[in-house]
Amino acid sequence: MSFLDKYVEFLGKYLKYYSNPCCTNLKDKTQSKAKAVYVHSNEVADFSYGSSHPMRPARLGMTLALTKELGLLDPSNTELIEGRKTTEEEVLSFHTEEYLKALKEANSGEAPINGSAFGLGAGDNPAFKGVYDWSLFSAGSSVTCAEVILEGKAERAMNISGGLHHAMADRASGFCYINDPVIAINKLLDAGKRVAYIDIDAHHGDGVEAAYFETDKVLTVSIHESGRYLFPGTGFSKDIGSGKGEGYSVNLPLPPGADDYVFCSAFDAIVPKCIEAFRPDVLVTQLGVDTLASDPVTHLMLTTNGFEYMVKSFSEMDLPWIALGGGGYDMDNVKRAWTLAWAIMAEASVPDHIRDPEITPDKKSHEMFSSITADIDYLLTKVIPLIKTS
Numbered sequence: 001m002s003f004l005d006k007y008v009e010f011l012g013k014y015l016k017y018y019s020n021p022c023c024t025n026l027k028d029k030t031q032s033k034a035k036a037v038y039v040h041s042n043e044v045a046d047f048s049y050g051s052s053h054p055m056r057p058a059r060l061g062m063t064l065a066l067t068k069e070l071g072l073l074d075p076s077n078t079e080l081i082e083g084r085k086t087t088e089e090e091v092l093s094f095h096t097e098e099y100l101k102a103l104k105e106a107n108s109g110e111a112p113i114n115g116s117a118f119g120l121g122a123g124d125n126p127a128f129k130g131v132y133d134w135s136l137f138s139a140g141s142s143v144t145c146a147e148v149i150l151e152g153k154a155e156r157a158m159n160i161s162g163g164l165h166h167a168m169a170d171r172a173s174g175f176c177y178i179n180d181p182v183i184a185i186n187k188l189l190d191a192g193k194r195v196a197y198i199d200i201d202a203h204h205g206d207g208v209e210a211a212y213f214e215t216d217k218v219l220t221v222s223i224h225e226s227g228r229y230l231f232p233g234t235g236f237s238k239d240i241g242s243g244k245g246e247g248y249s250v251n252l253p254l255p256p257g258a259d260d261y262v263f264c265s266a267f268d269a270i271v272p273k274c275i276e277a278f279r280p281d282v283l284v285t286q287l288g289v290d291t292l293a294s295d296p297v298t299h300l301m302l303t304t305n306g307f308e309y310m311v312k313s314f315s316e317m318d319l320p321w322i323a324l325g326g327g328g329y330d331m332d333n334v335k336r337a338w339t340l341a342w343a344i345m346a347e348a349s350v351p352d353h354i355r356d357p358e359i360t361p362d363k364k365s366h367e368m369f370s371s372i373t374a375d376i377d378y379l380l381t382k383v384i385p386l387i388k389t390s
């Protein structure tokens with residue numbers, strides 16, 4: 001079935017079902033629903049990267065407020081739990097001691113003298129007051145998600161303050177200081193789990209990919225706006241991992257202007273096959289929403305419908321699932337999209353008014369998708385066949 005057929009079915013059945021609470025018998029439904037935990041630290045929304053910086057931690061408080069307003073934390077299969085700061089030991093499972101020391105110094109609000117060597121200072125990664133604390137909270141909530149899954153307390157856990165996928169072992173990058181997806185995945189690896197990390201942010205998930213480029217223990221898949229047009233300039237289809245990790249880094253770059261049809265068709269073409277080939281124990285998804293058409297930083301044209309379609313696909317994989325946030329710089333749209341994501345995790349009803357209107361794909365959408373079929377063919381014939389089940 002093509003993406004378009006599936007999308008029409010999705011809009012026709014799924015959205016109607018989920019938008020009409022009268023159709024659901026909550027008691028009976030709840031009994032068969034997965035337990036979903038929303039991890040949030042009260043402190044995170046109060047940090048500020050600076051008044052002119054696009055990254056606004058305030059979006060986290062706005063999302064939680066909308067989630068509560070819509071009653072999405074009320075069902076008995078859901079729970080709101082307080083995240084914690086990650087420990088230095090956990091951070092050092094990926095980052096270097098030298099970088100951590102510099103980040104700690106930057107917590108005062110002043111970049112250390114050698115800050116630029118660690119990506120800290122003016123520009124993308126300001127040394128704002130509390131930057132170290134912010135990063136520990138963001139990463140700690142992702143580790144809490146991993147713990148919740150490992151301890152069997154829930155099948156699904158979300159931390160939208162996480163997903164800071166650009167941070168490298170020895171430096172801050174792209175608004176990201178501590179790579180919380182990696183810290184959380186390392187926790188899962190320590191427990192012997194095989195992890196698939198799927199990243200649908202507008203930007204290439206370069207930091208997470210770098211962490212696992214040479215291993216077959218973690219499969220990383222990133223679908224993003226092409227590095228020819230957007231930071232960080234990486235993530236091409238021929239970047240497939242190396243050594244034991246060959247085939248375990250999967251990248252599909254999209255042209256600027258890619259809409260729901262293009263992004264979701266690309267997703268459908270490769271993601272289910274990657275999961276089928278790898279058979280992970282745990283799914284970790286980075287749900288950046290800087291893909292939305294209104295986003296001021298990128299050039300993609302998604303609506304919440306395309307985003308919701310992919311999140312629902314994750315839900316249908318029926319795996320233990322950690323969902324992290326990521327980019328997203330139009331705060332009103334970010335809070336709607338992430339609230340929808342949480343509703344899908346919680347298998348709850350939401351009113352239609354927080355969704356975007358449906359956009360029908362046009363000739364341009366089809367032409368744009370044709371422009372990436374060579375990359376898709378390459379992934380399907382040369383890369384995904386390298387992925388082994390164990």
Ligand SMILES: [Zn+2]
Pocket residue numbers: 201202203288290326327328
């Ligand atoms: Zn991004």
